[in-house]
Amino acid sequence: MLISRSDRGLFASWWFTVDRLLLSAVLLLMAAGVLISMAASPPVAERLGLDSFHFFKNQLFYLGFAVIILIATSLLEPLQARRAAFVVFLGSLALMVVALFYGPEIKGAHRWIDIGPVGLQPSELAKPAFIVMAAWFLGENVRRPEMPGLLIAMVLAGAFVGLLVLQPDFGQSALVVITFIAMLLIYGIPWILVFGLSALAGAGVFLAYSMIPHVASRIDRFLNPEKGDTFQVDTATQAFQNGGLFGTGPGGGEAKQILPDSHTDFTFAVVGEEFGFIACMGLIILFAFIVIRILGRAKADPDPFATLAMSGLAVIFGLQAVINMGVNVSLLPAKGMTLPFISYGGSSLMGMAFAMGLVLAFARARMGVAAADSAWRSVTA
């Protein structure tokens, strides 16, 4: 079916304005995730006594929803997208409070709430929504300096991070804090403050290190491999070594059989073992392309709100990928962080689909944007 340029319908106007290259990259990543889940999840499922393809089937099921969320969100106008983010932010923040009191305790944390047969992690949905909220208030502040946007954004960040700490989920807290600092940087706070805030965050990490035993042991184990149990990281390293340039081939992995979190935090190692260095590079390039492309779009957009929102979403997406892959190749201490669109997990998949949907919505070519662009003005003048 050919779509006419003159068609003003919802789909046609979306098709000609959406960033199709970015959309393709995201869809490609999702497809790769399905393929990788087929290799990475059966050993874990078997160890837990489940059907071999239990996680794979679930992932496929969630992926259906994720694609719908991605497309539906990208159809929105920027203003609608902002309102959607507002609703999602309030809703998921409320659910996080509910999870604190009523959620089941899993591995010592209250992060999930049970909805029928599935568990939902509201913080995964709250992350992209929070970024859009923060971008909104920071952006308003740029346009109308009399408005206390910075203060409101700070309060929102405090509330969100506070809830994450209460769960407790330090990985996510750190991620949100770093992303927020990056947004403040782009918003234009002086360098001295950036360093100050970073020092504050560093102090937070030190506090966590000295107060919370499992954080301390993780960092100790990273700094001193001889000291403690580095089973996960060692096995991941061995997986990469087994893989070599081309990998052992699907199903040929040996280390993946004993890698405890092969379907979530250590998926990348399984890719390394079974598909090899070249496939890993393909993934890295795909992630890098998406991040750089969004940042480029953000820089070109004249609307401060859109710039801040897009760059915040790119930063959180990129950071998650960098931290996850960094842990896998033992450049960073072990930290539970999912690889966007690749690791198993329904909530993370939905949250990331929502995030990318928002990016696509903000990045759609707009009449007003072109008119406001100085380059465009110089052409039409």
Added chain:
Amino acid sequence: MLVSPRKNGSLPGRNRLRLVSFGFIVFFTTISAQLGYLTVWQGRPEKPAAEYSERVPRPDIVDRNGVVLATDVSFFSLYADPRKILDVDEAVELLTATVPDLDAKTLRQKLAQPNRAFVYLKREVSPSERDAIHNLGIPGIGFRAETKRVYPMGRLASHVLGYVDVDSKGIAGIEKFLDDQGALYTASLGEDNSRAMPAVLSIDIRVQHALADELAKGIAKFRAKAGGAIVLDVRSGEVLGLVSLPDFNPNQPDKNFTFDQANRMTSGVFELGSVIKAVSFAMALDYGVADLTSRFDARAPLVIGRAVIHDFQPTRRILSLPEVFTNSSNIGTARMVLGVDAERHQAFLRRVGLMDRLVTELPENAKPILPKRWGRLVQATIAFGHGFAVQPLQGAQVVAGLLNDGNMLPVTFLKRDAADARAMAKRVVKPKTSETLRYLFRLNGLEGSARSANAKAPGYRIGGKTGTAEKVVNGRYDKSRNLTVFTGAFPMENPQYVVMVLLDEPQATPETYGFSTSGWNAVPTGGNIVARIAPLLGVEPILTDDERKAIAKQAQKEGRT
């Protein structure tokens, strides 16, 4: 304010986005470099992938008194790391000379794979072979300590225990059940990593042995093709013994078992006339459509549509309800059940669990075969068990429930304590109905078709119901091939144990005067079983003076004092 945005409303930090992009490029490049270092630069590690250290030890399986029924024994397996083999020809020559049962051709194929890190050459080498191979000093050859599942009791309780494959993975029976609970369950039984807590079964191995022995004798005596027997604890729902013959030896290395060796008591369904008639009586009594004073016309065969229902041994008179039970009258039972409408009939069968698949810990379980349409004819034939096939264990569970004041318990193969059992009980009929049923069972044991059980086990107050079903051969009932069943309980004034015996195609013998119905083979076998297990289970006999004299006389004759 902390910052002073430019007047024109543009973002002051916009150009810092370049820095962010640059940062990400640095991150991604660093990861790529490390990735290349790990995958390409370092090459494959010398060690084979880490030993499968997460392997959970299999727990021992013990009977209710702690007798070991299954345990792990360690042994060594021979493996090779083909990457380290220097001279394949030499290795093949040395190995085949030392271990003659290794095939040179396959061995060569296995060793000539320079990219493999691990390949099994032989599972379970003997200690002397191990020493000899070790002394050959071939590089790249090693031994791996493994465990093997051993069943010290051999064939005994093999259908309950099941077995494991060569990788210690449960394939059948309780072994598979343990695996299906997941590694977490199996590990939860473990005290530490080396030795796991045993899984305790409800089986009493002494009862199991008596059961298997007497059943085998019965099968031999009546030249039956196969048979099965169950002993159930009425108050807890525990299975104390379950035998299905022919059985198998789980220690057999190839596990190449035939269909005939399957567990008939759970993975097969049969028309259990005896059980279903008892259920029909319970239903009619419980719904109040019949009581002990009811009478049923058995003077002529019952005609429904074009079908005619006969009695096996026609009485040709009007029978009271106890007479219908003791004479096992099909006509009487059918007339009684026709007083209940089809919907309530089905509801009752569903309530006692006969309409659904019985699921226990044993993974081998069969779905009942039920009639598709419920007309009056179907109701009448189902009343005495025609066209309604269930697992024998399912039948034993129902009878135990009906006799236990109507409190039905789900049967189990794991040890269960009394408090748990009480909490699980489900009331299926009124206590009054249960009492009447106990009376009918005992009456049948004294005067009816189950007399010979008490003759074999004097003093143990057995009550029971017999059933003889014609087997279905090629879709038709074959009059010459019977399946005989005895479902009994003892001591009848307060039933503690249910015994079920099933014989497949027993033959008439001179001793049985040419009969091959249940009362002549399954019932005496059941009596013999009770005589052996009642003393083990602590049930004391109450003997009449006549019985006492008879026993004394018998003892004198055999030269005992």
